[in-house]
Amino acid sequence: MPTTRRQFLSFAGGVTVAGTIPIVTLRPVEATPAMLTTAIRNVVGEGPIRTGKVKLNIPPLVENGNTVPMTVSVASPMTADDYVKSIHVFNEKNPQPNIGNFYLNPSSGRAQISTRIRLADTQKVVAIARLSDDSFWQVTADIVVTLAACTEEVN
Amino acid sequence: MAALINVPAKAKRGDIIEIRTLTSHIMETGFRRTMDGALVPRDIITSFTCRYNGTEIFRADLFPAIAANPYLSFFTVAKESGKLEFEWIGDNGYSSTASASITVE
Numbered sequence: 001m002p003t004t005r006r007q008f009l010s011f012a013g014g015v016t017v018a019g020t021i022p023i024v025t026l027r028p029v030e031a032t033p034a035m036l037t038t039a040i041r042n043v044v045g046e047g048p049i050r051t052g053k054v055k056l057n058i059p060p061l062v063e064n065g066n067t068v069p070m071t072v073s074v075a076s077p078m079t080a081d082d083y084v085k086s087i088h089v090f091n092e093k094n095p096q097p098n099i100g101n102f103y104l105n106p107s108s109g110r111a112q113i114s115t116r117i118r119l120a121d122t123q124k125v126v127a128i129a130r131l132s133d134d135s136f137w138q139v140t141a142d143i144v145v146t147l148a149a150c151t152e153e154v155n
Numbered sequence: 156m157a158a159l160i161n162v163p164a165k166a167k168r169g170d171i172i173e174i175r176t177l178t179s180h181i182m183e184t185g186f187r188r189t190m191d192g193a194l195v196p197r198d199i200i201t202s203f204t205c206r207y208n209g210t211e212i213f214r215a216d217l218f219p220a221i222a223a224n225p226y227l228s229f230f231t232v233a234k235e236s237g238k239l240e241f242e243w244i245g246d247n248g249y250s251s252t253a254s255a256s257i258t259v260e
């Protein structure tokens with residue numbers, strides 16, 4: 001198989017790095033499932049998180065983890081008494097477990113947000129919604145990533 | 156900085172409208188290394204706010220896991236004619252604003 005420029009550069013870069021600094025610092029630490037749990041508890045507190053209401057629309061297989069389209073929507077009437085206060089999105093294996101916090105209010109009309117995210121590895125993405133009665137609802141999606149983001153070298 | 160804002164120019168009172176924003180920013184994660192092993196310092200947008208005639212209608216905290224040139228789309232109820240203001244704030248004192256107007260009938 002012919003070597004592409006990208007492969008050559010990443011190989012050459014790896015050799016340079018390995019030659020100058022200890023191998024333990026080669027890759028930043030990945031967020032672990034424990035870090036994911038901590039990050040979620042920082043937002044949610046100790047209360048229960050129920051499954052349902054939240055819909056996470058994200059491709060199950062992505063070729064390029066640098067830009068992955070994602071839409072989170074929550075089944076809510078969005079009235080003054082019953083609305084979504086915030087949506088929090090987390091990942092399992094990026095160097096940092098947070099992706100974004102999005103704050104809504106009754107005048108949002110529809111509890112739905114879209115953005116584009118980075119995924120460093122094949123992993124789980126968790127979206128949690130906080131409703132106006134302070135209950136938390138979550139959904140989880142598994143995504144297969146073939147080209148990782150975040151930690152690649154700068155050429 | 157360059158920003159693309161997509162807001163309907165006209166809406167009926169009470170309509171739910173979608174607002175889409177895109178701004179140019181490198182969103183350097185702070186986890187990447189150059190070929191000689193030096194860590195590239197983090198440079199990201201950390202906060203986005205949208206105000207509708209002065210009232211905050213949407214806010215977001217962003218992290219390095221948001222892709223470069225952050226795209227955000229969200230909804231609001233068209234209540235009155237006026238101005239939507241957008242503000243991005245980030246590392247190293249980064250700040251950028253944009254605005255769009257809407258006519259509500």
